[in-house]
Amino acid sequence: MKDSPHLEKIFQDARSICVLTGAGISAESGVPTFRGGGGSVVWKGMPFDEISSARMVRENLDEVWEWFDYRRNILKDCSPNLAHYILAEWENKFFDFTLITQNVDGLHTKAGSRKVLELHGNINRSRCLQCEKRFQMNETDIPHKPEICDECGSRVRPDVVLFGEFLPISVYQEAERKSSQCDLFLIIGTSALVYPAAGLAEVAKINGAFLIEINPEETPMTSLCHKSFRMKASQALEFLRRFVR
Numbered sequence: 262m263k264d265s266p267h268l269e270k271i272f273q274d275a276r277s278i279c280v281l282t283g284a285g286i287s288a289e290s291g292v293p294t295f296r297g298g299g300g301s302v303v304w305k306g307m308p309f310d311e312i313s314s315a316r317m318v319r320e321n322l323d324e325v326w327e328w329f330d331y332r333r334n335i336l337k338d339c340s341p342n343l344a345h346y347i348l349a350e351w352e353n354k355f356f357d358f359t360l361i362t363q364n365v366d367g368l369h370t371k372a373g374s375r376k377v378l379e380l381h382g383n384i385n386r387s388r389c390l391q392c393e394k395r396f397q398m399n400e401t402d403i404p405h406k407p408e409i410c411d412e413c414g415s416r417v418r419p420d421v422v423l424f425g426e427f428l429p430i431s432v433y434q435e436a437e438r439k440s441s442q443c444d445l446f447l448i449i450g451t452s453a454l455v456y457p458a459a460g461l462a463e464v465a466k467i468n469g470a471f472l473i474e475i476n477p478e479e480t481p482m483t484s485l486c487h488k489s490f491r492m493k494a495s496q497a498l499e500f501l502r503r504f505v506r
């Protein structure tokens with residue numbers, strides 16, 4: 262690759278790096294992309310954005326749990342791939358490394374990443390509808406446990422951001438703060454159509470970061486990025502790994 266020396270210097274000079282990941286990085290682990298990619302998933306006659314919505318939690322929480330337990334059942338057999346492992350390794354190699362993900366599958370943690378800013382929550386966590394106490398589930402607890410909050414006796418729901426809901430504000434603010442301070446920003450496997458990926462990349466760029474996109478397809482982010490790799494996440498990260506010591 263003709264611009265490798267340039268990239269090498271970018272990586273060597275980078276003190277602070279932010280990586281934003283989306284569904285594309287987990288697709289290589291066999292995690293289904295439930296939204297986008299043409300033809301959205303339909304569950305019991307309901308499109309993805311209906312079964313995964315705030316309204317469904319209010320109207321039919323049983324159905325929502327059935328859908329999430331179905332997804333958790335698929336996920337429990339999925340393992341992290343090389344891309345997840347390389348990012349876990351990078352956590353120890355940069356002075357300041359921040360991993361931000363739109364994924365709820367927990368594969369970054371499974372690969373060994375210790376600190377992950379999960380913008381959309383985690384599919385193996387639930388929270389009380391009433392007092393918001395959170396519960397970590399084992400991935401093999403299918404159907405989910407507990408069903409009832411041990412603090413107040415109310416029902417619990419998946420701790421995942423659904424359609425019609427806001428992102429967890431403290432997690433987003435931390436992601437935004439880190440994005441504004443980094444000198445290298447990688448955006449991996451997301452079309453960035455899903456809010457707020459584009460916002461974080463823009464914040465990084467305005468503040469002078471070098472932006473690298475990794476995605477097999479061109480995305481709305483491509484024009485914003487300084488460099489794009491039209492590759493799968495694992496291929497591109499394996500290439501870039503040589504610049505990280």
Ligand SMILES: [Zn+2]
Nearest residue numbers: 389392410413
């Ligand atoms: Zn409670």
